Amino acid sequence: MAEHGWLFWALTSAVFAALTAIFAKVGLQGIDSDFATFIRTLVIVAALALFLSYSGKWQNPATLSVKNWGFLVLSGLATGASWLAYFKALQLGDASKVAPVDKFSLVLVALMAVIFLKERPSAQEWLGIVFVASGVLLLALRR
Structure with a gap:
């Protein structure tokens, strides 16, 4: 089972990604998709801060290498761009079409x-x- 531990987390990710599309489609009604992405990001930051505090997983950022920082920053920028595009697509199209293309x-x-x-x-x-x-x-x- 340990060799397939990734599968549990990947399936969990898929479930939450599906919920993201449904919740976002309803939550986007009447507001700008970019502002909605900002609210979503604040919620994620707060939830992760609580999770890291609860689980004792905070690390000293100074211990990360330049390579770690560079690629994590690039990943964050790509994530932000993806979220902005995803929320705009959800606002304009059907969730049942947007999610598969995503x-x-x-x-x-x-x-x-x-x-x-x-x-x-x-x-x-x-x-x-x-x-x-x-x-x-x-x-x-x-x-």
């Missing part, structure tokens, strides 16, 4: 992991990636 990131992650991280998916994994891409297109282009 999950096209799965295909992009696989491709970028091959290019930048030198990962090598198996033939079965490539087939799954093709299925995900096909599914995204089918869901996004439906009338």
